[in-house]
Amino acid sequence: MSITRHPDDSTLMSYAAGSLPGALAAVTAAHLSVCPRCHDEVAMMELLGGTLLSDLPGAAMGRPVPAAPEIEYAPPVGPIAAPAGEVPPPLARLIGHDLDALRWRWISRGLWLRWVPIAGGGKLHLFKGAPGVVVPEHGHHGSELTMVLRGTLADTTGEYGVGDVCDLDESVEHTPIAGAEGCVCVVAQDHSVRWRRLLVRLARPWHGM
Amino acid sequence: MLDFSIIPGSGGQSPLSAHRGIMADLLQRIAERADPAAFRELYEVYGPRVKAYMIRKGADAGTAEDLAQETLLTVWRKASLYAGDKGSMTTWVFAIARNLRIDRLRREVPWQELPEGRLAEASGEPLPDEAMAEKERKQRVQAALAELPAEQRDVVSLAYIEGLSHSEIAERLDVPLGTVKSRMRIAYQKIRQALENLE
Numbered sequence: 001m002s003i004t005r006h007p008d009d010s011t012l013m014s015y016a017a018g019s020l021p022g023a024l025a026a027v028t029a030a031h032l033s034v035c036p037r038c039h040d041e042v043a044m045m046e047l048l049g050g051t052l053l054s055d056l057p058g059a060a061m062g063r064p065v066p067a068a069p070e071i072e073y074a075p076p077v078g079p080i081a082a083p084a085g086e087v088p089p090p091l092a093r094l095i096g097h098d099l100d101a102l103r104w105r106w107i108s109r110g111l112w113l114r115w116v117p118i119a120g121g122g123k124l125h126l127f128k129g130a131p132g133v134v135v136p137e138h139g140h141h142g143s144e145l146t147m148v149l150r151g152t153l154a155d156t157t158g159e160y161g162v163g164d165v166c167d168l169d170e171s172v173e174h175t176p177i178a179g180a181e182g183c184v185c186v187v188a189q190d191h192s193v194r195w196r197r198l199l200v201r202l203a204r205p206w207h208g209m
Numbered sequence: 210m211l212d213f214s215i216i217p218g219s220g221g222q223s224p225l226s227a228h229r230g231i232m233a234d235l236l237q238r239i240a241e242r243a244d245p246a247a248f249r250e251l252y253e254v255y256g257p258r259v260k261a262y263m264i265r266k267g268a269d270a271g272t273a274e275d276l277a278q279e280t281l282l283t284v285w286r287k288a289s290l291y292a293g294d295k296g297s298m299t300t301w302v303f304a305i306a307r308n309l310r311i312d313r314l315r316r317e318v319p320w321q322e323l324p325e326g327r328l329a330e331a332s333g334e335p336l337p338d339e340a341m342a343e344k345e346r347k348q349r350v351q352a353a354l355a356e357l358p359a360e361q362r363d364v365v366s367l368a369y370i371e372g373l374s375h376s377e378i379a380e381r382l383d384v385p386l387g388t389v390k391s392r393m394r395i396a397y398q399k400i401r402q403a404l405e406n407l408e
Contacts, residue, residue, distance in 0.1 A: 009397050010390035014375060017368040018307035043300075048400055049307065050299030051350040052369045058257025059264055062274055065256075068248035068285060120311070121374070142376050142386065169386050190376055 003035050005164035007145060012038055016045030022120020023188035027145040027165065029090035030186065034163045086149055086162070091186060094118070095126065099150065099184050104128055110178075111135065122190040129153075129178030129185075136175070142191035144168045149186060152179030235298065239288040252281050259306045266314045266372045276313060280306045297346065310372065346404065353403035361396040364389055 007015075007028055014020040015028045032039050085097045094116055095102060104112035110130030118124040126149075129135065146153070146166040153160045155174040160166055168174065238247040259280050263273035283305050354362060367373045367381065375393075379386045 008390060008394065010375065010393040013365075013393050013397050014368055017372070018311050019368045019372045019374050019377075021374050044401060044404065045397065046300045046304055047297055047346065048350055048354075048365075048397075049369050050297055050301075050303040051347050051354070052366065053258055053262055053303045053306065054255075054299050054347070055351065056258045056261045056265075056370065059261040059270070059273065061256050061260060061277070062270065063278075065249050065252045066278060066282075068243070068245040069282065070243075169390060171387055190374065 002161070003031075003037070003163040005158065005160055005166065006035065006038050007031060007165045008167045009041070011143070011145065011167055012041050013045050016042045016049055018049075021122035021188075021190045022118045023122030023124040024143060024145050024190055025120065026090060026094065026118055026124055027147050027186055027188040030088040031147055031163065031165050033088040033090055088149075091149075094124075099126075099128075102126070109133070110182075116186075122188055124186065124188050126184065126186050129176075129183050131178060131180050131182045133178045133182070134175060135177070141170055142189065143170075144187065144189045146176070146185050146187040149184045151181045151183035153177070153183045153185055154179060239285060248281075248285055251284060255281060255284075255302050259302065262306055262370065263310060263314070265370050266310055268314055272313075276306075276309050280309055283309075299347065314372075349403045350400055353400045357396055357399060361392045361399075364392045365396050368393065 006012075011020065011024065011028060015025055015032075020028060032042060085092070087095065087097050087099060095114075102114055104114050107113050107127075110133035112128040114126040114128075116124040116126060127135070129151075144166075146160070146168075148160045148162050148164050150162065152162075153166070153176050155166070155176040157166060157168070157172070157174065159179075166176075235247050235250060238244040239251065256277050259277035260270075260273045263276045264270065268276060280302065284302055287305075354365070357365070363382070364378055367378045368375075373381060375386055375389050378389045382389070
């Protein structure tokens with residue numbers, strides 16, 4: 001996996017701050033689990049969080065310091081095994097390890113969708129596109145994060161392979177196209193999608209996305 | 210501002226800890242010897258800050274204190290997982306407090322993994338700050354924060370301390386979402402630079 005497209009620094013920063021809506025945080029966590037570069041950035045952003053925390057004027061504690069409880073010694077965490085499958089561990093908790101075992105909802109020719117329930121705000125979906133299939137042009141009221149889990153995806157902002165993330169805000173409308181081998185992606189939005197053409201807007205199966 | 214120099218180190222450290230910062234030393238005392246005095250220091254230094262952090266997200270004083278206590282007990286229990294890392298004690302406390310705040314106050318799944326869960330997956334390339342003592346890194350970050358224009362410092366603070374999303378910050382400040390994101394991006398680049406330039 002050679003990752004070249006990353007979430008925006010402002011997205012990573014919001015993640016480190018603990019203020020990214022749940023759906024966007026899920027995609028970011030998935031990317032972090034396969035991307036050493038972003039992993040290191042988030043570590044530095046957490047350092048900033050620690051500094052901000054220690055600079056906060058303290059609130060007086062009302063109770064005395066509790067007695068220190070017994071420590072349960074845990075062995076140090078060893079190297080975490082590389083994820084065996086194509087579903088990054090943070091997503092596997094939500095959808096399991098096998099993309100082919102999922103029940104997909106057919107949307108239109110060559111296009112399938114699956115809604116993934118998530119707490120904490122925003123909407124999370126998986127979509128599967130057959131080779132060359134075009135996702136209808138759309139924009140967003142807020143942010144949209146798309147991560148490729150299988151195959152490739154391209155739009156006006158570039159080409160995305162496995163592990164890459166396309167991070168868009170409301171200023172961009174795009175028409176993603178599945179690559180020659182098709183694709184499976186996970187996509188998070190913090191607000192509803194704004195479908196550009198009325199015809200598309202009326203296409204019922206997309207409602208709710 | 211916290212002054213870490215007031216926290217006494219303990220003599221006779223193992224060679225492993227000899228070169229570390231004072232707070233890391235405190236963590237070491239917790240991890241290696243379950244030193245109750247170290248727990249008291251940890252509690253007195255961080256308790257009020259973590260409590261204030263919880264209050265900022267809307268917790269009442271009692272809940273905030275419960276969450277602060279839970280945060281520091283978690284630090285205490287998990288210190289052995291974290292000791293040996295070159296990172297910062299403060300970062301570790303922040304990450305635990307952040308996850309608890311997400312979990313309890315926003316009723317959300319805590320997506321953020323704690324630093325120890327990610328250590329092994331790091332690139333192996335040293336972070337620009339890795340060679341620095343914790344105190345020095347903190348001072349660098351504090352100085353960089355102080356130099357930020359107010360509009361950049363505000364978005365950082367709203368995200369980290371008030372726990373607002375990009376959209377919520379945009380609404381609060383009545384600016385476009387893209388403006389919030391670019392302010393955060395620029396603020397981060399400056400802070401990152403401050404740490405890199407120290408090498």
